[in-house]
Amino acid sequence: MPEGDTIWRLARRQASLVGRTIEHCELRVPRYATVDLAGTTITRVWAVGKHLLWQCEDLVLQTHLRMDGTWRVHPVGSRWTLPAHTARVVVRVSGGIELVGHDLGVVEVWPVGEMEAHIGYLGPDLLAADWATGGRDEAVQRVAADPHRTIGEALLDQRNLAGIGNEYRAEVCFLRGVHPATPVGRTDAAAAVDLAAKLMRDNLQRPARTFTGDSRPGHHTYVFGRKGRPCRRCSTTIRSGELGAEGQERIIWWCPVCQPTAIDEQ
Numbered sequence: 001m002p003e004g005d006t007i008w009r010l011a012r013r014q015a016s017l018v019g020r021t022i023e024h025c026e027l028r029v030p031r032y033a034t035v036d037l038a039g040t041t042i043t044r045v046w047a048v049g050k051h052l053l054w055q056c057e058d059l060v061l062q063t064h065l066r067m068d069g070t071w072r073v074h075p076v077g078s079r080w081t082l083p084a085h086t087a088r089v090v091v092r093v094s095g096g097i098e099l100v101g102h103d104l105g106v107v108e109v110w111p112v113g114e115m116e117a118h119i120g121y122l123g124p125d126l127l128a129a130d131w132a133t134g135g136r137d138e139a140v141q142r143v144a145a146d147p148h149r150t151i152g153e154a155l156l157d158q159r160n161l162a163g164i165g166n167e168y169r170a171e172v173c174f175l176r177g178v179h180p181a182t183p184v185g186r187t188d189a190a191a192a193v194d195l196a197a198k199l200m201r202d203n204l205q206r207p208a209r210t211f212t213g214d215s216r217p218g219h220h221t222y223v224f225g226r227k228g229r230p231c232r233r234c235s236t237t238i239r240s241g242e243l244g245a246e247g248q249e250r251i252i253w254w255c256p257v258c259q260p261t262a263i264d265e266q
Contacts, residue, residue: 002065004049004163005200005209008127010071011047014054017093018042022056024092029107037061037109042093049125049162051106058112062119063089066105074098123161126197127204136197144189151187152180152243152252155196164196170224170253171211172196179261180243180252223253231255 025037037056044055054061063069069088072081076096080087089101101107110118123142124135139161143154154160155169164172172195173180178187203209210220212232222232227240236257242249254261 002050002067002069003165003168003200004047004126005203007047007050007052007065007163008204011045011052014045014052014071014099017045017054017097017099020093020095020097022091022093024090026087026090027107027109028088028090032107032109035109037091047125047127048119049122049158050165051119051122051162053119055112059109060112060115060118061089062106062108062110063101063104064106066103068103069105070102072100072102074100121159123157123159126161126163126200131197136193140190140193143193144184147183147185149184150181150243151178151184151189151192152182153245154184154189155192156250161193161196163200166250167209167221167224168196168200171221172199173252174222174255174259175199175211177258179254179259181261223255225253227253231258233258 019041021041022037022039027033027035037059040056040059042054042056044053046053050064052063052065070082074080076092076098080100082100082102086102087100088104088107090098092098108118124131124139126139128135142160146154152169152173155164155172156166169180172192175195176187176192178192199211206215208215208220211222212219214220223238226238229238230236231238234255234257236255238253238255240251240253243252244250
């Protein structure tokens with residue numbers, strides 16, 4: 001699942017592109033089909049929440065994996081490992097390296113000076129260097145600003161804090177003993193934000209993301225993706241449902257005993 005830690009790792013792997021010149025570029029999306037970054041040098045590669053950004057001199061290439069996106073790296077001239085029709089970005093850089101972004105949910109190019117206009121809406125990044133010195137407090141304020149909104153929606157809103165996806169949302173709510181549909185005003189918003197940041201930062205040090213401390217396949221989560229299976233704490237059957245405004249619904253998972261709510265009492 002591409003969440004903040006996934007993109008942070010991706011940016012770290014692609015950091016070796018800094019200083020390389022783009023020799024060939026294809027942006028296979030209608031809006032930017034005529035944009036050619038060839039001849040520019042990649043001067044920075046970084047992540048902001050779930051967004052991957054390359055600064056190519058005066059321009060920024062912004063991409064987002066969404067649910068199915070992935071990047072593959074090949075020696076120039078070698079066979080691609082995924083079908084060509086799924087390629088959205090094809091870039092060859094000096095040193096004989098070719099990068100292909102497949103099934104990317106977002107591909108945009110804009111001038112460096114428009115940074116605020118394009119990503120300024122994002123809340124503090126849980127993995128940013130300044131998280132502890134200001135980002136954390138701002139994120140807590142944003143999450144707590146609407147006490148009637150559900151904690152599940154507030155945590156997933158990238159305008160509040162950038163990087164949390166459905167997996168982190170589900171696991172943070174379980175570990176806090178809170179149903180995702182609980183109003184923010186009935187929760188400890190600061191504790192939820194702090195736990196999310198701790199989990200994500202801890203997972204950067206692990207070979208595989210885990211919330212249970214167990215790295216064995218199939219043992220990484222408490223509730224995420226476990227509908228119909230027994231809770232690892234109390235053996236109650238895990239439930240699932242949907243949460244969010246019409247058209248923005250996302251699946252939620254919870255344990256009726258460990259995360260009680262009025263919904264389960266009906």
